Amino acid sequence: MIRINKLSKSYGNKLAIDNLDLHIKQGELFGFLGPNGAGKTTTINILSTLLKPDYGSISINGFDVLKNANEIKSSIGLIPQELSIYEDLSAWENMMFWGKLYGLSSSLIKSKSIELLKFVDLFQKKDEPVKNYSGGMKRRLNIIIGLIHNPAIIFFDEPTVGVDTQSRNFIFEMIKSLHNEGKTIIYTSHYIEEIEKLCTRVAIIDFGKLIALGTVSELCGQLSYDEKFEIFYSEDDTSKNQKTIIIQGDDVKENLLGSLQQIKNHNQIINDIKYTKANLEEVFLYHTGRKFRED
Ligand SMILES: Nc1ncnc2c1ncn2[C@@H]1O[C@H](COP(=O)(O)OP(=O)(O)OP(=O)(O)O)[C@@H](O)[C@H]1O
Ligand SMILES: [Mg+2]
Numbered sequence: 001m002i003r004i005n006k007l008s009k010s011y012g013n014k015l016a017i018d019n020l021d022l023h024i025k026q027g028e029l030f031g032f033l034g035p036n037g038a039g040k041t042t043t044i045n046i047l048s049t050l051l052k053p054d055y056g057s058i059s060i061n062g063f064d065v066l067k068n069a070n071e072i073k074s075s076i077g078l079i080p081q082e083l084s085i086y087e088d089l090s091a092w093e094n095m096m097f098w099g100k101l102y103g104l105s106s107s108l109i110k111s112k113s114i115e116l117l118k119f120v121d122l123f124q125k126k127d128e129p130v131k132n133y134s135g136g137m138k139r140r141l142n143i144i145i146g147l148i149h150n151p152a153i154i155f156f157d158e159p160t161v162g163v164d165t166q167s168r169n170f171i172f173e174m175i176k177s178l179h180n181e182g183k184t185i186i187y188t189s190h191y192i193e194e195i196e197k198l199c200t201r202v203a204i205i206d207f208g209k210l211i212a213l214g215t216v217s218e219l220c221g222q223l224s225y226d227e228k229f230e231i232f233y234s235e236d237d238t239s240k241n242q243k244t245i246i247i248q249g250d251d252v253k254e255n256l257l258g259s260l261q262q263i264k265n266h267n268q269i270i271n272d273i274k275y276t277k278a279n280l281e282e283v284f285l286y287h288t289g290r291k292f293r294e295d
Contacts, residue, residue, distance in 0.1 A: 001026040001184060002047065002153070007056035009042055009208075016042045018208040020056070024186065029179045031199030032188040033280060035292055039208035040188040041081055044155045047186070048078040060153065074102075077151035081158045081188075083142045087131040091122050091141050094130060095148060102149040109148065116144035120174065136167025143171065153184045160194065172198060192280045192292060204284060211287045220278040223286055224248065229256045232272040233263050239271050 002024040009017040016039045024030045032040050045051040047058060049069040058065040063072050085094050092113065099109030117123040120140040130138060143159060156175065160168045175198060179185055189195050195202055196216050204212040204219070212219055220226075228248035234241055245263075247255045256273075263270060276282060284292040 001061060002186075003057075003059045004043075004047075005057045007043070007046065007058060008054050009039075009046060009051070010054055016208050017046070017053075020205070020208070020210055022203055022210065022213070024184065026184050027179075027182060029175070029185045029187065029198060029200045031195040031202040032186060032205065033190070033192065033195045033202055034188075034205040035190055038190075038205045040190075040205065041157055042208075043205075044078065044157050044186070044188060048076055048155060049073060050078075074149065075152050077146040077149070077154040079143050079146040079154065079156045079159050081161065083138055085130055085138060085141055085145065088129055090127045090129055091117060091133075092126040094141060094145060098145045099148045104149060112148055112150065116147055120144055121170070134164075134167075136163040136170070139163050139167060139171065140174075143174065147178075151183075154178060154186070156185065156187045158189055159187075160189070160191065192284075196280055202280065204280065204287070206284070206288055212283055216280065219280060219283045223278045223282055225276075225278060227252055227275070227277045230274045230276070231256075231259055231263065231270060232274070233268045233270045235268060237269045237271070242271060243268075 002022075004020055004022040007017050007020040008015070020043065032043065034040050042051065046053050046065065047060065049065050049072055052066065060072050061075060065072055086097065089097065095113035095117070096109055099113065104112070114123065117126050120143065122137060122140060125133070125137070130141060133141070139159060139162070143156075146154065159171055163171065175185060175187065187195070187199060199216070201215055202213070202219060203210055212222070225248035228246060229252060231245045231247070232242050233245075234243065245259050247259060260270065281292050284290075
């Protein structure tokens, strides 16, 4: 359905996408996970024909992004990372404006706008200027603008940035229901927990390169543990000559208790105990040697 072959893109001498190969199947809720600047938006913008690749080829439903941009535009919906709504207009007027840009008939725009505004719980507020909306309401409007032409493939570029928990959950439920309707969804985020919660398959990218690809459980399965404890201990509480025991594998909790007892029996001081569960953050660390987020 979406085939990306050997895609590269630079801005000046800054390489943003580096020889990316990726195939996304119909009906997937596909996660695109990467830290800030990894190349997520650049990829999404190339897929949506807004940016031209330097090298490589991309086809969506058999259409080439360079040669068949019009066919591609009508089958995809882009929910951009930057809000693309007019603050002085009402939600209703925004929908009319974008519907016209897609060349839809007035009656279709109206019926679809009513359906979508109800879908995101904005119908009651449809005539208010958007500048009076909360961040979450603006995000919801931004989303349905990308859906007005009923696209089969939807790109969500960080749709939850700057929204409160309630709106975030709302957006998640929306995405799930679009997925259940059979839409193919590509979801980019730098929030690991979101991707783990939502996506059927995940590509992790870093500096424009694909570093891991699979379901969340396949990716976590690349690690040597499901969960592990690390005990940091030393002779005294100055933490000098600190030693570490790592406990992983079967029966971690029983083994933890045993190890703690032994350390105590040898009159050593426990400085810290760290618990780690296999997750995509650990997968990123495993592949790159770096933390996903610098704390
Ligand atoms: N218009 C531009 N001009 C120059 N450099 C750019 C431009 N757009 C992006 N870049 C650079 O290209 C790289 C990839 O950026 P991109 O926006 O695709 O990343 P991202 O994964 O979407 O990041 P974020 O999580 O911050 O949205 C970054 O190093 C970025 O600074
Ligand atoms: Mg981005």
